[in-house]
Amino acid sequence: MSNARASHLTRRGVLAAGGALGLGAALAACGDDDAKSGGSAAKEDASAQSGPWTFEDDRGTTVKLDKVPANIVAFTGVAAALFDYGIVVKGVFGPTKTADGKPDVQAGDLDISKVEILGNVWDEFNVEKYAALAPDVLITTMYDKAGTLWYVPEASKDKIAKLAPSVGISVYDRQLTAPLEQVWKLAESLGADVTGAKATDAKKSFETAATRLRAAAKARPEIKVLAGSASDQIFYVSGTNLSVDLEYFKSLGVNFVEPPESAKAEGGGWFESLSWENVDKYPADIIMMDDRAQAIQPDAITKATWKKLAAVKAGQVIPRAAEPILSYEKCAPLLDALAEAIEKAKKVS
Structure with a gap:
């Protein structure tokens, strides 16, 4: 990949990034230039x-x-x-x-x-x-x-x-x-009708879940979380400084693996690309994996190096909505799931 391409991440590359972390990165970085109506809710x-x-x-x-x-x-x-x-x-x-x-x-x-x-x-x-x-x-x-x-x-x-x-x-x-x-x-x-019970209850659930996640992170600061995404040749490790979900989780105190800026440069500041041989570069207790269709899902990863990871062996791999659906109804469960994972996690890293 040319230095010019490396210095300017295309929109296709962003498809692979932290808030949009996934298979598209390999394509961009390697030279592919080319209502439940809710009743009264509405x-x-x-x-x-x-x-x-x-x-x-x-x-x-x-x-x-x-x-x-x-x-x-x-x-x-x-x-x-x-x-x-x-x-x-x-x-x-x-x-x-x-x-x-x-x-x-x-x-x-x-x-x-x-x-x-x-x-x-x-x-x-x-x-x-x-x-x-x-x-x-x-x-x-x-x-x-x-x-x-x-x-x-x-x-x-x-x-x-x-x-x-x-x-x-x-x-x-x-x-x-x-x-x-x-x-x-x-x-x-x-x-x-955002004043109706469906909308207001969802917002309250989100706020309750945020309080839970903050408490879990505070109680277990030693638990290290890695946000990743899998393609056939590359394992992507997302940084937290551009993605809406990870930035928010970090603000609540979650202890994330954070690749250095130099390592994320080729990924436009969103992520670091690792070969599967180096997938163990960052020890982690919990791994959040991109749940989108373009990413290989954890149960389909056959790489031996993946299976040897401590978090994988401990069964501490959870989905990550890399492009969250932006309603309180859909985002509250994301916070609850991460909080539960931190609450229950064994320290394995």
């Missing part, structure tokens, strides 16, 4: 609401429409978060269904048979189908300072932009609570 038809709609996104861009968007198209994970608040989208793009046709982990509780899937993999976005939906707004996340819209292909972004305004939710170099609050506000603006 109004039956947001478009029936009167008056104009205004929303300021994380780019500082204010979208203004004559009425509340009815035809919403969103990145799958964002659509799943909105669904938890009772907001139903018309179309999605991004990982939505697996090779066997089942819902992708990022689809959450979406009924994927009831949405138009415009693209299911990186760089796939059917602009003609998008136009046919007569979209009012496109909503997705952002993984850089520039406000690049996640999973909107570079080659067709201008055509897509002309069809509807966009809303970007930043998941770059901030703590999880920030995008959670932004999606909460967005859902409310779209018609969700």
